[in-house]
Amino acid sequence: MGLITNFYEATAMVLFGIGFVTLLLQKNLIKKIIGLNIMDSAIFLYLTTTGYITGRSAPIVIDGVVYAGAYVNPLPSALVMTGIVVAVSITAFALALSLKLYEHYGTLDMDKIALMSRGGKG
Amino acid sequence: MLPITIMMILLVMAGVIAAVKDSATAKKLAIAAHIPAFALSAAMLVISAGEPIRLAIGAEPWNVYVFVTPLASFMVSLFIGVSLLIMWASMALVNYDVDQARIPMYYSLVCVLIASLCGVVIFGNFFNVFILMEVSSFAAAGIIIIKNRPENMRAGIKYLTLSILGSSFILMGIITLYFLTGSLSVTGIHESLVAGYAGQEVALVAGYTGYEVAAYNALIFITIGIALKSGLFPMHIAFPDAYAIAPSTSSAVLSSLVQKAYIFFYIMVLHKAFGIEVIMNDPVMSTTLFLVMAVGAAAMIAGSAMALLQTDLKRMIAYSSVAQVGYFFLGVGMGTRLGLFAVIFHFLTHAVTKAMLFLVAGSVIQQTDNRTIDKMGGIGAQMRVTMALFTVGALSMIGIPLLIGFNSKWFFAMGIFESQHLWLLGVLALSSLLNGCYYLPVVVRAFFGKEAAEAKQLGQSLELSVRGLVPIICLAFLVVAFAVIGGPIYYINMGIESIW
Numbered sequence: 001m002g003l004i005t006n007f008y009e010a011t012a013m014v015l016f017g018i019g020f021v022t023l024l025l026q027k028n029l030i031k032k033i034i035g036l037n038i039m040d041s042a043i044f045l046y047l048t049t050t051g052y053i054t055g056r057s058a059p060i061v062i063d064g065v066v067y068a069g070a071y072v073n074p075l076p077s078a079l080v081m082t083g084i085v086v087a088v089s090i091t092a093f094a095l096a097l098s099l100k101l102y103e104h105y106g107t108l109d110m111d112k113i114a115l116m117s118r119g120g121k122g
Numbered sequence: 123m124l125p126i127t128i129m130m131i132l133l134v135m136a137g138v139i140a141a142v143k144d145s146a147t148a149k150k151l152a153i154a155a156h157i158p159a160f161a162l163s164a165a166m167l168v169i170s171a172g173e174p175i176r177l178a179i180g181a182e183p184w185n186v187y188v189f190v191t192p193l194a195s196f197m198v199s200l201f202i203g204v205s206l207l208i209m210w211a212s213m214a215l216v217n218y219d220v221d222q223a224r225i226p227m228y229y230s231l232v233c234v235l236i237a238s239l240c241g242v243v244i245f246g247n248f249f250n251v252f253i254l255m256e257v258s259s260f261a262a263a264g265i266i267i268i269k270n271r272p273e274n275m276r277a278g279i280k281y282l283t284l285s286i287l288g289s290s291f292i293l294m295g296i297i298t299l300y301f302l303t304g305s306l307s308v309t310g311i312h313e314s315l316v317a318g319y320a321g322q323e324v325a326l327v328a329g330y331t332g333y334e335v336a337a338y339n340a341l342i343f344i345t346i347g348i349a350l351k352s353g354l355f356p357m358h359i360a361f362p363d364a365y366a367i368a369p370s371t372s373s374a375v376l377s378s379l380v381q382k383a384y385i386f387f388y389i390m391v392l393h394k395a396f397g398i399e400v401i402m403n404d405p406v407m408s409t410t411l412f413l414v415m416a417v418g419a420a421a422m423i424a425g426s427a428m429a430l431l432q433t434d435l436k437r438m439i440a441y442s443s444v445a446q447v448g449y450f451f452l453g454v455g456m457g458t459r460l461g462l463f464a465v466i467f468h469f470l471t472h473a474v475t476k477a478m479l480f481l482v483a484g485s486v487i488q489q490t491d492n493r494t495i496d497k498m499g500g501i502g503a504q505m506r507v508t509m510a511l512f513t514v515g516a517l518s519m520i521g522i523p524l525l526i527g528f529n530s531k532w533f534f535a536m537g538i539f540e541s542q543h544l545w546l547l548g549v550l551a552l553s554s555l556l557n558g559c560y561y562l563p564v565v566v567r568a569f570f571g572k573e574a575a576e577a578k579q580l581g582q583s584l585e586l587s588v589r590g591l592v593p594i595i596c597l598a599f600l601v602v603a604f605a606v607i608g609g610p611i612y613y614i615n616m617g618i619e620s621i622w
Contacts, residue, residue, distance in 0.1 A: 016294070023287065032283065039290050047297055075300075079249060083293065086256050090286050093260065097267065097279045104272040117273055 008049035015042035029098040029108045040087040044080045051076025125244040129237045131159045136233035145225035152229035156206040163199040170195040187307045189246025193617035197243045204473045205236045207593045211481045212371035214590025218488040219369030228268050235261035242383040246308045248296045259285035265372040277367045280360035291347030298340040311395045338406050348388040352381035355421030358444045365440035370484020377443045378477040382469050385450050415455025419549045421448025426556035435483050456541045464533035466614045471530040478597040479515040485586040499573030504584040509568045514598045516561035521554050526605040
């Protein structure tokens with residue numbers, strides 16, 4: 001236990017916090033999306049490092065199976081790959097939406113956009 | 123293969139609909155996709171009643187694992203059945219909101235959404251569930267922004283952000299559970315955790331000494347994630363906007379179906395993965411659950427109070443949905459059998475009633491081109507059937523006997539008696555009173571008063587075409603029918619028996 005032995009996990013948690021706060025407190029949409037990406041990266045870091053055991057190799061069989069203990073569990077890496085695909089598509093979707101908003105309002109500031117759309121409604 | 127077949131029908135048809143150019147064909151194909159899916163889900167209702175359907179492709183934990191309890195097949199039938207009625211009504215409503223060219227895409231997205239919601243409910247492997255939750259977030263954001271106006275983009279991006287934030291928390295919780303137990307399936311996690319608990323009543327023991335914190339973290343992460351995704355009160359900000367601005371048929375689907383899949387997943391985590399007696403005996407976990415219940419109670423009051431302030435009809439109904447999410451979390455947080463029963467019954471209640479209210483609101487907005495409640499005076503004379511249906515929905519939400527809303531309030535009250543938190547009865551009563559305060563003025567303004575008499579003299583009817591009205595009447599019929607027949611009560615009770 002302790003932060004020294006688990007510093008990868010601790011870093012992941014700190015990054016998660018940074019991403020979370022960025023997402024909530026920034027007004028600029030692009031910065032919000034960056035915060036979302038930092039959060040996702042934190043989860044991937046957590047997953048990858050927790051799934052890795054020092055001294056073992058990836059379960060790719062070249063010269064026949066040595067013994068099961070020589071390999072790490074491939075599942076966390078597989079989850080990370082799937083997660084990355086999801087994160088990429090979220091980023092693309094969110095960026096496309098931001099572009100549409102920018103075309104209409106001429107700004108990426110969420111507060112200004114909220115103000116303008118309220119004013120527009122009358 | 124039955125559960126997978128249901129999903130595949132909807133997904134394949136979604137692909138076909140997206141390829142179609144003509145909007146009339148797209149509408150028919152969407153209905154055509156729902157009918158066989160609904161028939162199969164009814165079959166699944168019967169089959170899974172005997173024994174839960176288990177189907178594993180590949181070995182644990184990297185498999186596709188289907189685990190259909192009777193409750194899950196009840197949810198699948200509810201999703202597909204209500205969605206079928208909404209799609210039927212949308213034939214007369216969707217043209218007002220969505221461009222002709224985008225209609226095929228719209229129906230395709232709805233089919234993907236319903237398929238992914240069914241997937242969230244039927245899959246027993248948490249990573250499969252996570253992927254399908256993401257799919258459903260995308261599809262839900264898609265049917266909000268389909269209207270292609272800047273407000274919709276804004277509501278869509280808010281909805282998407284909160285949903286994704288929720289998914290991140292859920293993923294974190296699922297991963298923590300995986301590292302704790304070495305399993306991703308709901309039954310595997312339960313076996314490992316219970317092995318850890320064996321023979322002890324209070325603390326996590328045996329293989330898990332020192333790892334209680336990980337289990338707590340997992341539960342808390344998943345709780346926050348589900349609260350974010352289903353719009354529990356302090357995190358609700360994106361939802362009223364989304365429901366008010368989205369096309370009316372989308373609002374009906376989003377509000378009456380989408381959050382239920384997430385809350386059902388939460389129920390499975392609590393009852394199947396952790397095991398409710400473990401949670402109730404553990405000080406930290408039972409406190410978490412108590413907080414869920416308290417926040418749910420706060421949401422019931424706050425949602426209704428905010429609905430009282432709204433001038434826009436759809437936004438008012440949307441805030442009412444925020445209050446209803448509070449009911450779900452109240453019941454889940456009780457952690458008792460009756461509480462769970464009330465929640466599942468309220469899924470049914472809320473799905474049929476809220477779908478009906480949103481469709482009625484959509485047809486009022488379409489026929490009169492007005493969304494403001496203040497300007498709806500006398501509308502009852504011009505849209506007699508529509509506003510009569512609204513009255514049925516409103517009375518059901520308030521909890522008048524012989525309508526389904528009364529039954530679920532009754533079950534909640536029984537659950538509260540059993541759980542010994544009697545102050546919740548006051549919350550329940552206050553919430554019903556507030557429901558009355560914001561629904562009834564609309565009814566009164568529509569049927570009575572000076573404007574009503576004037577509008578009667580005009581005598582011109584603004585009623586929606588029969589094609590659009592029949593499905594709403596079907597929903598109203600269900601609101602009355604499920605209040606008096608015992609079928610759902612019997613089935614839900616049996617379903618709870620199987621997971622308890």
